[in-house]
Amino acid sequence: MAGLRTRKLNIVDRALGKGRQEVVSQSAFAHLFSEFVQYSQARSITASELERRLEDAGVGIGVRILELASLRDGKTRRETRMLGILQYVHTTIWKALFGKSADALEKVVENEDEFMISEQEPLVNQYISVPAHLPNLNCAAFAAGIIRGALESAGFPAAVQAHTVAADAGGSRTVFLIKFAPEVLARERSLASA
């Protein structure tokens, strides 16, 4: 990725941090994200293009948050199984970014390589009302990109898509559909049979 890199997190630096902020207002994030959506929309023709731009922007964040989270909980052993990394994403990574675990993690029964992480209302969508003429647009494509970045960085390349789905109690929720790459499935099978 052109441009910036982040300094490798140094545990000593962290300890000496002089009043480094742990939290900011949700408004600061919401306005920043809203402005980024508008910027991206101006450079997109279709809703899919907009979603792709948002998703791509999220990938780098996924990579970095995995790095930071791993260092913080001193993980010395890397995840090797699909379920393991997914649980790590849907609890630890989600908490690090959004302050809570995702609502649910489910396996897609029909396909060995597919899983779903659901969220009733993704934090990034909290103040967003999708216009009537774009009913399937979901700005949580940004979060899908984050998931993709984290999974890829952990050695589990996958395609991740945010879908708007009707919720049982009316309204809608977001489902992140995760489809692992063939090599991941192959590895999973060989580990399972070992």
Place this chain on the structure above:
Amino acid sequence: MAAQRPPYQRLGDVAFSKVEKVNAELFTLTYGAVVVQLLKDSEDVEQTSIQLEKMGYNIGVRIIDEFLAKANAGTCTDFKETGEVIAKVAFRMFLGVTVDCRHVVEPNAPADAMPAFHLIIVDNPLVDFVELPEHCSTLAYCNLLCGVVRGALEMVGMRVETKLLKDTLWGDEHTEISVSLKELVHEQYRDDDE
């Protein structure tokens, strides 16, 4: 040193305690992703600095309403007070940081020179873990903040010029933004025919 916290500081603390919070990392990393995207799209450091200021302006003209609705800061009688309120209440409320406001009197300035102040931010969440690579060492990374101040003030009748003077990413000891008043725009009620 005053035994009591000055009133604006307290207003800022109260406002910050009431707003919903998100993890600072989400904000910091999202900002980084935005900057990377701008650099990618324009391939020009100068243009990116300008674009960041514009994005900040767009945010400023919107975030001002929340400030007016929630901060209870009242009306400022002069530009000096405006600076204090921005530093102690607004920055605290939205970014959780304590910001200093230093009033500036240019030497040899004429008696009717327009007032100005500098905002000094020590623990700027935008720059956490960020390093500017060689080829963008002149990037005004924090220019978004300059735009936010400019946009917000314009919505309440003050046209100002802002400039990023110092930044930790440039090797300085803190982030410093100058804000100078150019024009007061009085919302005079005129006939529609005019």
Place this chain on the structure above:
Amino acid sequence: MSGGRLLSLYINNRSGGLIYQRNLSPAAAKLRDNDQLTVASMLSSLALILQELAPTSGSRPMSSLEANGFVLCSYDVPTGLKLVMLAEPGTQGLELLLKAIHALYADYALKNPFYELDMPIKCDKFDERLTRLLHDFTR
């Protein structure tokens, strides 16, 4: 929280153009869309006149007007946005209500990337939260 009934809500942008209107009671005058726009800009002008006539100098963000069939409470945000509530005489708490509606606007219109400043507010979440707020008010 209050006695009385809410009749209708108007929100005008900086130029006095109507960006949101909602009738809150069957008793509210049913106006066609064009008439609503006219009433909205008249409300802006009316508020100015009130300020001109006020005995004390300096503008207050809130003003009220009582007429035979209704009370009108108007909240002028320093950004130029104006929120106006018409209610039955004797209704209390309108100032706080308008402030709360302004806060909803700041959240669900202004943080929405698909909402353009000064344009009519067409945001589902704004409508939903407003409904909830008004429901709580009239209980």
